[in-house]
Amino acid sequence: MSDATIDEICLVALAEAFRGDGELLCHPMGPFPVAAGRLARASFEPDLMLTDTIAYAVVGTLPLGTTVGDPSGDEGIVVEGYLPFRTVFDQAWSGHRHVVMGASQIDRHGNQNFAAIGDYRQPKAQLLGLRGAPGNVINHTTSYWIPNQARTFAESVDVVSGPGYDRVAALPEPSGRFHEIRRVVTELAAYDFETPDHTMRLRSVHPGVSVDDVLAATPFELAVPHEVPASRLPTDEELHLIRNVIDPTGIRKHEFRS
């Protein structure tokens, strides 16, 4: 019996979003997605390029929080490339990139909002803003990490930062041809958009979660296959990587406090 905890199961489910990506810039935002990217490269996607979260592409598996030039120590980090912001935009538009972003709201078409709540023109709550979401989502593969599904899944979003499949389908051809929302992973389950109309589909439920639990935390119509597989458990090697190499201090667990 595996002793994997929910954060570790989610981490593996999110790492799975990168399976098959091969040689591209794996660019997750935030500690939990960064850990997932590092796990994917250290286990089944060895050709991914990853950064120290600042401006350097690095080889090897860095623990969370370690950056090149960190006064508290960066010994042994091997740099393989330089990716200042300008290069990152060029890279993004070239398509050789897969990002994982967060969301404050996401709907069944994959429209994502982390910009603001309420009327954009004078919002009730100003959040992160559009940031790089519009450019990322329209140009290359995107996945989302959502640690609080019931609060985030929404019938409709107040502002569209990252456009979903319905918005992109409404664009004249071929403006949307590089759009792909690969995966949404929450604390309950993993989702994709592999349906005829590209609406959200339940892909797997995490061990211990039922389909009813998922539906109770979903305010929109969700595509649910007859047989819903369980999200896979981490391997022993993955557990070792997560616990001893990537995140020995347990930063990943902070995602689950609220």
Place this chain on the structure above:
Amino acid sequence: MTEDDVVAELSDGMTIGIGGWGSRRKPMSLVRAILRSGLKDLHVVSYGGPDVGLLCAAGRVRRLTYGFVSLDSIPLEPHFRIARQTGSVEAREFDEGAFYLGLLAATHRVPFYPTRAGLGSDMLTYNPDLKTVTSPYDDGTELVAVPAFEIDVSLVHMNRADAAGNGQFLGPDLYFDDLFAMAAKRTFMSCERLVATEDLLREGSVHTLKIPRLHTDGVVEASGGAHFTECLPDYGRDEAFQREYAATARDPEAWARFQADWLDLPSHDEYRARLAGRADGGEAT
């Protein structure tokens, strides 16, 4: 030049570009000089951090063109949030990458650059003056036409510069400071340390000489000039100070105290002296 000499070149209603990124290598001594001047109704163009927050909190901003506004370690800039939530500034928000193209178009003196960034998102919905273009070639792709950012004066902070206005960055990222300098009609540069031209290559490789004097109109030596934002490798962000700044958004009395303690000072030297005397010690050097 001094900070006040630079501000004497500015006037009400101008479009001011501010270099750096979030809470990183911001020309803060110049921003404070604007705050102690009477300048108002500014149009600020920035990858925003506390520069934007401070100018909004002090009521100096009429219009804001931005890629984002964040304090990095504190993701939501609290004074900017208040400005948006009270509707006190006109917001013109761009995707981060599209913002880069607005600077690039101004630099190249073309009216716009096309990009996919923004298509399908609400960037277009809430910027009604933004237009799309259709490729004149066989593909016929519809693209966003990011307009050139017309900037009157840009302000940037470099690690080193010479008196002629050649600017050098030594940290991990130039950000878009060279484009801010080239896009604007005039650019003023502050720097951590003024060095003789012949010493620039002792400080860093030739690849760090990113802003040629062609694009600068004045240099201010301001050691610690980016405080409390980070200015690597000279110093990191003063996180304790930044937390204190951020907390002033929740409490008008704290904001008044912060203004009196840190903004209503006559010069950057006074600011530095007060910082050195702070009980918990300033991190800026």
